[in-house]
Structures are given as C-alpha cells and as structure tokens.
Amino acid sequence: MSTATETRVTASRAKSLRAARRPGARRAARREAVFGYLMIGLAVAFVSVFTLIPILVSLGLSFFSWDVITPPQFVGFKNFTRLFSDGQVLSSFGVTIVLAIGIVVLQIALGLLLAVLVNNRKHKWTKALFRTTFYLPLLASTAAVSIFMGYLFDAKFGLINYYLNEIGLPSVPWLVNPTTAQITMVLVVVWQQVGFTFVLFVASLTSVPTDVLEAASIDGAGPWRTLFRIKVPLISPTILFATVVAMINAMQLFDQPFIMTKGGPGTATTTATISMYQTGFQNLQFGYASAIAILLLVIILIVTGVQFLAARKLVFYQ
Amino acid sequence: MTTLEVESTLREAGRRRRPIVKVGSVVGMIVLIIGVIFAFGPLLWTLSTSLRTPAEAFTNPPQWIPTDWDFGNYVAVFNEIPIGQFFLNSVIVTVLIVAGQTVTCTLSGYAFAMVSFPAKNTIFGVFLATMMVPLQTIIIPVFIIVRMFGLSDSLSALIIPALGSAFGTFLMRQYFMQMPRELGEAARIDGATQFGVFWHVYARMASPAIATLAILNFSGFWAEFYRPLIFLNSQSNFTLPLGLVGLQGNLGTGSISVVLAGVILAMIPSVLLFIFAQRYFIEGVTAGSFR
Numbered sequence: 001m002s003t004a005t006e007t008r009v010t011a012s013r014a015k016s017l018r019a020a021r022r023p024g025a026r027r028a029a030r031r032e033a034v035f036g037y038l039m040i041g042l043a044v045a046f047v048s049v050f051t052l053i054p055i056l057v058s059l060g061l062s063f064f065s066w067d068v069i070t071p072p073q074f075v076g077f078k079n080f081t082r083l084f085s086d087g088q089v090l091s092s093f094g095v096t097i098v099l100a101i102g103i104v105v106l107q108i109a110l111g112l113l114l115a116v117l118v119n120n121r122k123h124k125w126t127k128a129l130f131r132t133t134f135y136l137p138l139l140a141s142t143a144a145v146s147i148f149m150g151y152l153f154d155a156k157f158g159l160i161n162y163y164l165n166e167i168g169l170p171s172v173p174w175l176v177n178p179t180t181a182q183i184t185m186v187l188v189v190v191w192q193q194v195g196f197t198f199v200l201f202v203a204s205l206t207s208v209p210t211d212v213l214e215a216a217s218i219d220g221a222g223p224w225r226t227l228f229r230i231k232v233p234l235i236s237p238t239i240l241f242a243t244v245v246a247m248i249n250a251m252q253l254f255d256q257p258f259i260m261t262k263g264g265p266g267t268a269t270t271t272a273t274i275s276m277y278q279t280g281f282q283n284l285q286f287g288y289a290s291a292i293a294i295l296l297l298v299i300i301l302i303v304t305g306v307q308f309l310a311a312r313k314l315v316f317y318q
Numbered sequence: 319m320t321t322l323e324v325e326s327t328l329r330e331a332g333r334r335r336r337p338i339v340k341v342g343s344v345v346g347m348i349v350l351i352i353g354v355i356f357a358f359g360p361l362l363w364t365l366s367t368s369l370r371t372p373a374e375a376f377t378n379p380p381q382w383i384p385t386d387w388d389f390g391n392y393v394a395v396f397n398e399i400p401i402g403q404f405f406l407n408s409v410i411v412t413v414l415i416v417a418g419q420t421v422t423c424t425l426s427g428y429a430f431a432m433v434s435f436p437a438k439n440t441i442f443g444v445f446l447a448t449m450m451v452p453l454q455t456i457i458i459p460v461f462i463i464v465r466m467f468g469l470s471d472s473l474s475a476l477i478i479p480a481l482g483s484a485f486g487t488f489l490m491r492q493y494f495m496q497m498p499r500e501l502g503e504a505a506r507i508d509g510a511t512q513f514g515v516f517w518h519v520y521a522r523m524a525s526p527a528i529a530t531l532a533i534l535n536f537s538g539f540w541a542e543f544y545r546p547l548i549f550l551n552s553q554s555n556f557t558l559p560l561g562l563v564g565l566q567g568n569l570g571t572g573s574i575s576v577v578l579a580g581v582i583l584a585m586i587p588s589v590l591l592f593i594f595a596q597r598y599f600i601e602g603v604t605a606g607s608f609r
Contacts, residue, residue: 029434035512036435043426044441046482051448054459061458114353117346133354135599136361139588141541143559144581147566148364151574159363159380166379191356199603223342252452255543259563273454281548286458293455300452 061290068284079291089292091267092275093299095182099271100250102186103193107246108239110190111197116227118198119205127202135199137192146259149188150175153260175261178268185269188256193249197242204238205231233316240311244304251300272296368392368578391579395565398573401580403554404561408540408584411476411557416535418481420528426482427490428516428524432502442491445484453544461548475549476557480539486531489605493527494520526601533595534602540588558584 062079066072083089118130137145152159153174161171174184208231216226232239254273257263263270263278270278272292280289362382368391369384395401429435430442460479461470469475502515510518546560556564562584566577592599 032433032512033435036429036433036438039429039433039516040426040441040487042422043445043482043484043487046422046479047445047448047484047487049463050460050479050482051451051456051484052444054456054463055448055451057459057462058455114350117350120343120346130350130354131600132596134357135592135596137357138537139592140361140581140585141543141559143541143543143563144584147562147577147581148360150566151367151578152360152363162379191360195357196603199600203600203604248452252454254454258547259543276454277548280458281461290458293458297451297455301450304450 058290058293061287062294064287064290066286068286072287075287079288080295082288083291083295088267088270089272089275089279092270092272093295095268095270096251096253096272099182099185099189099253099269100247102182103189103250103253104243104246106186106190107194107197108243110194111201111242112232112239114194114198115201115205116231118202120223131199131202135195138195140192142192142255143259145188145192146256149184149191149256150260153184153188176265178265181261181265181268185253185257185260188260189250189253193246197246200238200242201235204235208234236311236315237317240307240315244307247303247307248300251296251303272299364578364581367575368582370575372573372575374575388575391573391575392583394573394576395580395583398576399561399565399580400553401558401561401565401583404556404558405583407473407555408557411473412536412539414477415480415539416532418477419483419486419535420532422482423486423490423531424521424524424528425516426487427492428494428520430487430491431494431497432499432516432520433512445487448484449488457545457548464549470549471551471555473555476539476542476545483535486535489531489534490524490527493524497523526598529595529598530601530605533591533598534605536591537588537599537602 061072063074063076064072065075065078114130114134118127121127121130151157155161155171155173155176158174160174165171173180175181212230212234213226216230221229252273253271254277257269257271258274258277261269263274273296276289276292276296279285279292363380366380366382366384369387369389370381371386371388371390374381430438430445464470464475464479467478469478497520501519505515505519506512541559542557543559543563546557550556550560553561553564558580562577562580565580
C-alpha cells in the first residue's frame with residue numbers, strides 16, 4: 001500500500017468517525033449547557049432580582065420625583081441639578097471624603113507598622129498571639145463598637161478623658177465639638193478595622209522569599225532599608241488591594257456616625273450615606289435619594305479608578 | 319591584612335551591629351504591647367463594666383477586674399428588653415443566609431469554573447460588575463421589591479434578598495478553578511452524571527472554601543445594622559445589633575452596665591466560632607486578595 005492511499009484511508013475513516021460522533025457531541029454539549037444554566041439558575045435569579053434590577057431601578061428613579069404615596073413623576077435631570085446646589089448634601093460628600101481619607105491613611109499605616117513588627121518576631125506563638133489580639137475588634141459588630149466607644153469617648157465621664165487628665169492633659173470634647181467628632185469617628189473605625197489590613201499584610205509579608213532578604217542582608221542592607229526597598233515593594237500589590245477595599249468601605253461609612261452622633265454635632269459627621277438615609281427613609285424623597293445614591297456610586301468608581309491609575313506607577317508586580 | 323586583623327574587625331562589626339538589632343527588637347515589642355493595650359482595652363472595659371452594679375458603672379478609675387462579680391446585668395438585660403427574641407432572630411437570619419448562600423454560590427461557582435455553556439463569560443462579567451456597587455445604591459429598589467412581595471417588617475425581608483451573592487459565586491469559582499479537571503473526566507467515563515461529578519467529586523473537595531464563605535457570611539450578617547434598620551419596624555423582629563442600639567436609647571445612661579452586658583452576649587457566638595475556626599476567619603480576610 002502506498003503512503004498516499006494510506007493517508008486517504010485514514011482521512012476518510014476519521015471523517016466517518018467524526019460524522020458518527022457529531023450528533024452525539026452536539027447533544028452532549030447541549031446537555032452540558034442545560035446543566036450549566038441549571039447550576040447557575042438560583043444565583044442568577046437572586047442576584048438579578050436583588051442586585052442587578054435594583055441598580056437599573058435606582059438609576060431610573062433618580063430621574064423621578066417620588067414620595068412613595070403618589071405616583072412617581074418624571075423630572076429629568078432636576079434631581080441632579082438640585083443635588084449640585086444643595087449645600088447640605090454636598091457637605092455630606094465632603095465629610096465622607098475627609099473621613100475616608102483619614103480612615104484609610106491611618107488604617108494602612110498602622111496595619112503595616114503592626115504587621116512588620118509582628119513579622120519580625122521569631123517565635124511562632126508570639127505571632128499567633130498578636131494576630132489573634134489585633135483581629136479581636138473585628139468580632140464585635142459595628143453597632144456594639146459604637147455603643148461602648150460612645151461611653152469611652154464621653155466628654156464628661158468617659159474613660160479616655162479620665163486617663164488624659166491623669167497624665168496632666170486637658171479633657172477633649174470628643175463628640176461635642178465638630179472637628180473632634182470627626183477625629184473620633186476616624187479613631188473608632190480605625191480601632192476596629194486595623195485588624196483587616198494587619199492580617200492581610202502579615203500574610204503577604206510571610207510570603208516574601210527569605211533568599212531575597214538574605215541577599216539583602218549580605219549586601220549590608222539595614223532593617224529600614226530592607227523594609228522600604230524590599231519588603232514594601234514586594235507586598236505593594238497587597239497594599240493596593242487593602243487601600244482599595246478600605247476606601248470603598250470607608251466611603252460607605254454609616255453605622256458608627258449614625259449610632260454615636262446621629263450625624264452631628266450639626267452636620268459634622270453626616271456622611272453621604274446618612275444624608276441619603278435621611279432623604280429617602282425619613283423625608284420620603286425616594287427619587288432625590290436615588291440621585292444621591294447614584295452620585296455615591298459614581299464617586300466610588302472614580303476614586304477606585306484613580307487608585308488603580310496611581311498604582312500603575314507605584315505597584316511592583318513580580 | 320592578617321587573618322587575625324580580619325577576625326577582629328569582623329568581631330568588632332558584629333559587636334557594633336548586634337545591640338542595634340536588640341534595641342530595635344525591644345522598641346518593636348513595646349510598640350506591639352501598646353497596640354495590644356489599645357486593641358484589648360475597650361473590650362476589657364466593656365466586659366468588666368458589664369459585671370459591675372449599674373451604680374458603679376461610671377466610677378473612674380474603673381475597676382479593671384471587678385472584685386464582686388455581679389451577673390445581675392445579664393439577668394436584667396433579659397428582663398428589660400426581649401434580648402432572647404433578638405438573639406433568636408439573629409440566629410434565624412444568619413443561619414438561613416449562610417445555608418442559602420452555601421448552596422447557591424457552590425452551585426454557580428462550580429458551573430462558572432467547570433461547565434461550558436453559551437454566554438458564560440458575559441454572565442460572569444455582569445456578576446463581577448455588580449460586586450462594585452455599594453449596598454446603599456440599591457437599597458431603595460430592594461426596599462420597594464421587598465414591599466411588593468409583602469415581606470416588609472419581617473425576617474424574610476433580610477433573608478431572601480441575601481440568598482444569592484456575586485461575591486460568593488466569585489469566591490467559589492476561584493476555588494473550583496484550581497481543581498484538576500481530569501478527576502471529573504475520569505468519573506464521567508466511569509458513567510457518573512454531570513451532577514454526580516459535582517456532588518461526589520468536587521463538592522467534597524471544596525469544603526475549605528465553603529467554610530471560608532460561611533464564616534465570612536456569618537461575621538457579616540450577624541453584625542449587620544443597615545438593612546435591619548431600614549427593613550424592620552416592630553421590636554419583636556429586631557436582630558441583636560438593632561435591638562442593642564434601641565436598648566441604649568430606651569434605658570438612657572442609668573444602665574450602662576446592662577447595655578454592655580447585652581453587647582457581651584451578642585459577641586459570644588462570634589468569639590466561640592473564632593476560637594474553633596480561626597483559620598477560616600483569616601482565610602476570609604485574604605480570600606478577596608487575588609493577585
């Protein structure tokens with residue numbers, strides 16, 4: 001048999017085989033697809049009804065005026081033009097951004113400091129002990145934290161002012177004065193949330209390869225140089241991730257100021273989410289509240305985008 | 319340079335360097351201990367104040383370790399507010415959401431990772447996009463939908479909207495993606511059904527991811543304040559965080575120790591779970607950090 005005929009025979013055999021398999025293969029693929037759709041069905045249904053559709057409805061509602069009782073009225077961009085001339089709402093976005101920046105900077109810096117110090121410990125159990133302790137505040141609910149922090153930061157009877165007086169410092173009007181109330185919010189949130197960045201950074205620092213550190217120490221790099229030239233660049237993707245997540249969370253700050261100060265004194269701690277809550281669920285202006293909610297989403301997307309753009313220059317990917 | 323000289327310079331260098339490292343280590347330890355005091359202090363104060371009589375609650379300096387343990391506040395918290403009811407409500411809401419999401423997210427995460435079907439990537443992309451949207455942006459429409467279904471002011475208003483999750487799906491998908499496909503193919507050749515492959519082969523291997531998702535959901539929904547505040551009106555439906563804040567408002571400053579007893583009671587399940595499943599709490603923090 002020549003090679004040519006052989007090839008022809010094999011080709012025709014393969015062709016007939018493929019032909020025989022094709023309807024079956026198609027049926028199998030269709031069956032797999034049906035199976036796939038059935039498997040994602042529940043999740044798709046719940047996410048569609050309670051997340052996807054609400055996003056679209058929220059966007060739609062922001063062009064309506066609606067008090068829940070009478071039918072909604074289309075008002076075009078009126079909610080948005082009103083929003084940009086509404087001093088109270090705009091100030092709530094200002095408060096949100098100021099608090100968020102304070103929270104994120106402190107949370108990242110403190111988390112990194114504690115993580116580096118714990119990472120330098122030699123004994124495994126000391127590491128575990130510190131990790132557990134700094135995680136503990138995350139086990140309390142934000143409501144619980146707001147309650148006991150409210151007592152601790154009380155200007156007259158609070159423990160914090162008591163100890164300040166003990167060491168010879170004057171009392172601080174924590175929740176009474178607008179500026180200190182904002183500082184208090186930052187401190188309360190950071191106290192609870194620093195465990196999150198801390199745990200992330202410890203995990204990331206542990207994965208820094210030891211041979212790199214050894215090489216650095218042989219080349220004569222001291223602890224500070226090792227930290228800023230080697231460890232921080234190597235974990236910079238984690239720092240970016242922690243910053244983005246902390247920022248998204250901080251921009252949605254609600255529980256602590258709502259419970260501790262109701263947004264006061266004045267409007268010093270009225271965040272965008274509190275402003276939206278008051279507009280929607282207290283004054284029943286659902287259309288206007290939706291416009292605030294949409295603006296919040298847009299600002300979060302912009303801030304996140306800016307962080308990723310800035311990270312292009314700062315983050316080191318291996 | 320002779321060998322001796324070299325040795326002596328080396329020794330000198332070592333002598334000069336070693337103390338610096340030690341000082342650094344001691345300073346580091348001091349900073350860490352200060353950190354522990356600040357992290358632990360407020361929790362310890364809460365615990366010790368909850369064990370003091372209401373009259374002594376605000377005495378400064380505080381008795382960090384109460385001499386007379388007074389569990390009266392823990393009895394009072396049951397008498398003065400329906401904390402038993404709040405606790406039960408919180409348990410129902412949290413357990414059902416955890417169970418529900420375990421089912422929906424494991425199924426969908428598996429399909430997105432292992433099964434091929436048309437428009438898979440598009441649907442998954444939409445899922446990912448919804449993860450960016452804050453709860454506050456969708457809360458008004460969800461409130462309207464919940465009312466349309468006649469669920470307002472009920473525990474179902476909290477449970478049903480939370481039964482599916484784009485994030486949970488994403489988390490499970492990431493885990494299933496790492497699993498070898500050959501196992502499933504082998505099982506198929508042996509005659510297992512599609513669902514059989516999922517159920518008997520892959521779902522069993524996914525238990526660490528399921529545990530992580532369950533712990534994440536437990537911590538999130540046990541502590542949740544925002545949705546209960548909006549969806550619930552009658553006190554008999556309140557979950558613990560909302561009930562505790564109400565308790566604080568109703569009782570005023572006279573019964574701080576009673577309020578704090580409630581705070582401690584609300585923390586007990588989280589602490590217990592943390593003791594037994596600490597690994598999954600830590601995993602939960604790092605789970606989202608995909609590189």
